[in-house]
Amino acid sequence: MNILVTGARAPIAADLAKAFRVAGHRVWLADSLRWAVASGSPYAESYLHLPAPRRDWDGFVATLIRECTRHAIDAIVPTSEEVFWLAAVRPRLPQSVNLRTSQLELLKQFHDKAAFASLATKLGYGAPENHVLHSRAELVQMRDPQNWVFKPVYSRFATQTLIGPKVEELQAIAPTLERPWLAQTRIVGREVCLYNVADRGRLLLHVAYEPAVRFGKGASIYFSETDDEALRRMAADFVEHTQFTGQISFDVIAGENGLVAIECNPRGTSGVHLAAQSPAVLAAALLGQGTALQTLSTEPRMLLGPWLLQSPGMIFRARDRALWARARDALCSAKIGWTQQLAAMAEMSWLALRARTSVAVVSTADIEWNGERMND
Numbered sequence: 001m002n003i004l005v006t007g008a009r010a011p012i013a014a015d016l017a018k019a020f021r022v023a024g025h026r027v028w029l030a031d032s033l034r035w036a037v038a039s040g041s042p043y044a045e046s047y048l049h050l051p052a053p054r055r056d057w058d059g060f061v062a063t064l065i066r067e068c069t070r071h072a073i074d075a076i077v078p079t080s081e082e083v084f085w086l087a088a089v090r091p092r093l094p095q096s097v098n099l100r101t102s103q104l105e106l107l108k109q110f111h112d113k114a115a116f117a118s119l120a121t122k123l124g125y126g127a128p129e130n131h132v133l134h135s136r137a138e139l140v141q142m143r144d145p146q147n148w149v150f151k152p153v154y155s156r157f158a159t160q161t162l163i164g165p166k167v168e169e170l171q172a173i174a175p176t177l178e179r180p181w182l183a184q185t186r187i188v189g190r191e192v193c194l195y196n197v198a199d200r201g202r203l204l205l206h207v208a209y210e211p212a213v214r215f216g217k218g219a220s221i222y223f224s225e226t227d228d229e230a231l232r233r234m235a236a237d238f239v240e241h242t243q244f245t246g247q248i249s250f251d252v253i254a255g256e257n258g259l260v261a262i263e264c265n266p267r268g269t270s271g272v273h274l275a276a277q278s279p280a281v282l283a284a285a286l287l288g289q290g291t292a293l294q295t296l297s298t299e300p301r302m303l304l305g306p307w308l309l310q311s312p313g314m315i316f317r318a319r320d321r322a323l324w325a326r327a328r329d330a331l332c333s334a335k336i337g338w339t340q341q342l343a344a345m346a347e348m349s350w351l352a353l354r355a356r357t358s359v360a361v362v363s364t365a366d367i368e369w370n371g372e373r374m375n376d
Contacts, residue, residue, distance in 0.1 A: 001025045001287070002072050006086065007079035008036035008047065009344070009363065011303055012268050014334035015276035016077060016286070017043040023283035028071055032060075032366055037344035042335050045071075052366035053085035057374065061089055068097050075100055077286050079268040081156070083107065083246075084369035100286060101246035102266065110248065110266040112371060113182045114153045123237050125252075125261040127185040133175040142183055145170055149184045149262075154370035157219055157360045179370075187262065189255035192226060195271020196235045196250075199288035201243035203236040205281065207271040207296060219360075221303040222323060223330075225274055225296075232293070234259055245288070247272075273301040273330040300327035305341045 005016045008031035020027045021043035029036070029044045032052040039047040048067050051059035064086075067073070075098040078086050087104040101107065109115045120126040132153070133139050142148060146164040150173060155161065162169055164186050175181040190210075197205040208231045211220030235250065238261075249269035253260045275282045277298045284290045302323070331341060352362040 001074040002028070003287075004028050004030060004048075004068065004071070004073045004076045005038075005044075005079065006030045006050075006076060007082050007268075007367070008038040008041075009033050010079040010268065011037055011331055011336075012270060012272035012276075013038035013079045014041050014043075014331055014336045015272050016079065016268070016282075017041045018334045019276050019279035019282045019286075020077075022279040025283065028067075028073070030064075030067070033344075033347060035340075035343040035347045037331065037336060037341060038334075039344075040336065040340040053082060054366050054368065057085075060085065061092060064089060065092060065094070068094055073097055075287060078246075079272075080367060081267065081364050081369055082367045083267045084111065085367065085374065088374045098287075100288070102242075102244050106242055106244065107266045108371065109242070110264040111369070112153055113151060113155070113263060114180065116261075116264045117182060117184060119238075119242075120261040123241060125234055125237075125259055127187060127260050127262065129183075129185045131183040133181045133183055134177050135175055136173075139170060139173055139175055139181070139183075142170075147186050149186050151182055151184070153180045153182055156364060156368065159358070159360050184262065187253045187255045187260045189253045189260075192228075192231060192252045192254060193220065193269065193271060194231055194235050194250040194252060195269050195275060196239065196248050197275075197282075197285040197290075198239040198244045198246065198248060199285075199290070200245055201240045202290075203232075203239045203293050204288070204290035205275060205285040205296070206232050206235055206293060207274045207298070208232075209271055209274055220270055221306045222300070222327065223270055223273055223302070224300045224327075225298045228254075230259060234261065236293075238264075247286070270303075274298040276334075301330040301333070302327040303331065304329040305331065305338070305345065 003020045003025050005013050008029040017027045027044045029038055030048040030050050032050050050063050053060040077100050083101050087107055090099050114132045117130040149163050151161040193209055193211055195207045209223045209225050247268045249265045250261050251263040278296050348359050352359045355362050
């Protein structure tokens with residue numbers, strides 16, 4: 001098959017390209033960045049430059065359709081937040097193209113943190129209390145903020161999340177009808193991340209891992225698998241209840257009263273770095289060709305570049321050296337060299353400097369979707 005993997009800015013795109021190629025498919029990578037980290041993958045036929053959907057919707061649609069026709073693409077596998085824009089384009093894609101994700105309305109139910117909290121509560125995995133805040137007046141009514149977690153309904157990488165904040169920290173929050181916030185009971189326990197692949201309600205692949213090292217307070221950059229039947233059952237419950245198709249990931253806290261699903265990303269996440277160690281299994285699941293849930297045995301993986309960038313002193317800490325010794329760098333394993341990694345970091349840093357914001361914020365600025373109407 002001819003596979004188009006979008007969102008080449010995501011490190012997991014390099015692993016997806018390798019998995020599909022090892023499984024005997026031809027792969028193209030695409031993104032709106034010039035030096036996306038996976039763009040130089042030796043497992044891809046070529047890299048396709050797409051207009052940014054958030055800034056040039058018409059150009060994005062036209063270019064995507066043209067490239068799908070030109071390369072006789074059979075399936076599109078998204079990695080990042082471009083998944084929402086792709087779901088909106090679905091009716092205009094050639095009929096021969098299989099977009100490996102669910103319909104936009106279902107994706108929104110998982111992406112909207114308030115809607116997901118409601119779904120999690122319905123399935124028995126919700127926090128004790130969830131309150132959607134639409135104004136400052138509603139915010140100030142929240143007593144004992146140290147017992148709550150506050151986050152925008154549409155947000156990512158925990159860049160705006162406040163965990164048990166002080167009263168004065170809440171002064172920076174300004175919920176509105178257009179940009180509501182979620183106040184959620186603060187849960188104490190072990191945090192686990194779940195990466196799953198499903199097809200029409202069937203859970204085909206599941207990996208659970210602990211975020212041992214984070215980049216800032218957001219995404220994990222060190223991944224160590226953990227095995228728990230209760231976590232598999234939870235993922236299967238969400239997938240079966242919604243008849244979900246595609247990649248779906250959960251952030252879960254295992255507290256004293258059981259599992260609480262605190263967030264969901266209906267797309268790929270870093271669990272791919274673990275799942276890709278069984279490339280044929282991963283490729284089959286992503287294409288909906290698996291017949292039963294696959295249980296994988298994996299070794300730890302890390303993103304060494306971001307880790308060194310954030311904590312160059314890690315080499316002097318015994319704990320970090322021990323973690324480093326146990327894991328392989330995911331990008332190097334996917335044959336993404338340091339030159340390509342540095343080029344991608346440089347582009348992101350330049351974009352952040354120009355926009356006067358952080359790399360985390362700018363990393364999704366041109367592809368993120370916050371529930372607004374799309375121009376289709």
